[in-house]
Amino acid sequence: MTRPRDAAGRDDEAELVAEALDVPRETLTPLSREPLGDGTVAGFVLAEGTVAYVDSSGLRVAAETGLVQEGVGRVWVHPADPHLPALAPAAFGDAASILLSRLGIPGAQMPGLVGYRPGRRAVLRVTTDEGVVWVKVVRPRRIERIVEAHRVLHAHGLPVPAVRGWSRGGLLVLDDAEGEPATETAWEPGELVAAVGALRARLAHAPLEGPARTSLRERLPWYSARLHALHPARRDQIDGIVAAVSAIPESSDRVTIHGDLHLGQLFLREGEVSGLIDVDTAGQGSADDDAAAFLAHAIASALLTEATGGTSSARVWALAAAADRAWGGSPSARALTAVQLLGHAVGAASGGDERRGETLLDYAARAVQERKSPLITGFEEA
Secondary structure, three states: OOOOOOOOOHHHHHHHHHHHHOOOHHHOEEEEEEEEOOEEEEEEEOOOOOEEEEEOOOOOOOOOOOEEEOOOEEEEEOOOOOOOOOHHHHHHOOHHHHHHHHOOOOOOOOOEEEEEEOOOEEEEEEEEOOEEEEEEEEOHHHHHHHHHHHHHHHHOOOOOOOEEEEEOOOEEEEEOOOOEEHHHOOOOHHHHHHHHHHHHHHHHOOOOOOEOOOOHHHHHHHHHHHHHHHOHHHHHHHHHHHHHHHHOOOOOOOEEEOOOOOHHHEEEEOOEEEEEOOHHHOEEEOHHHHHHHHHHHHHHHHHHHHHOOOOOHHHHHHHHHHHHHHHOOOHHHHHHHHHHHHHHHHHHHHOOOHHHHHHHHHHHHHHHHOOOOOOOOOOOOO
16 A cells, blocks of 8 residues: 555545445544554444454555555454454454463453454453463564563563463463552552652663654644644644743653553552563653653543543542642753643543543643743642
8 A cells, every 4th residue: 555645634534434245434433543653543433333444554564454545544344353363263263362371371251352452452351160361462574672572671670461362463472460450459558659759760671672652752743734624723832832832842861661551551460560561662762751651541530530520530639639749840840741641632532521631731731831830739748
């Protein structure tokens, strides 16, 4: 496929899907849209519940699985993701069970798809006679790097799940993480931030080569364009945030980082971090990237908890405040926090919650425009 033009917008993407699948445009319901490669991948739900994706990434694949329009993009129907050739046979066939059997893991039941990012990865939960194991489906060209990251971090004493086996087709089998998910267990905000700080210090010295996930700074143009469309009345504020971030130099220090650190990646036991998952993104990078990801995710989680009527928002706000005090003081950390918050704002507004998106924009603006003031106030105690 030749390099496509820029994504034309939701209406043009829907028209591509409608034409490719010969369905009425009005029967398509927008599901998701996120950056991929040099373009985007956007999902639409068809009338019968099928999900189709239009992909203008320009990324090469070993084999196409749907319709390709040269210079425009490709359309495929889930689970035939051309970037993840192992997804369909693993999630809806026998590939995962066969791999588990070859690894000596008996009694595998039908996998359950618990996470999917089109074009990037999928996560399957499999119950076996030995308990729960996890099967990740990734791009085949990335599998060896991901396996190596797990092995190096495990050997260095980091609490990452052990690799049980893998295939060059892009399948990775992992043990269950130790402990309880941090999102489902009790913790005290200050103590948790201290425990995560200790984990980050251990992680920093792990001998992992290669870069971590590309810094989200590189997504600023995409975030800006999406937010202009989603919040046209906030254009000046958005442009001000982007300009402020761009004016702050990146930290040149490089250590081993997780690359996407947040509460959902952690498992706890007796107040300590006993499990760290999703280290696919780990590698050399700025420590501020992990600090910003954790802080922005805590802010976004607190706002979402409030919006959905949850009772734990004060505790999550206190976690954000503790993370801000511990790691959010440097200009680089504040700039990266703003970028992360822009990403969360895109997600909120794309999901129909315009007010939460605007609040996230306000926090992003504060992060870079009021750098001498705490980002979170009034939640010093849990």
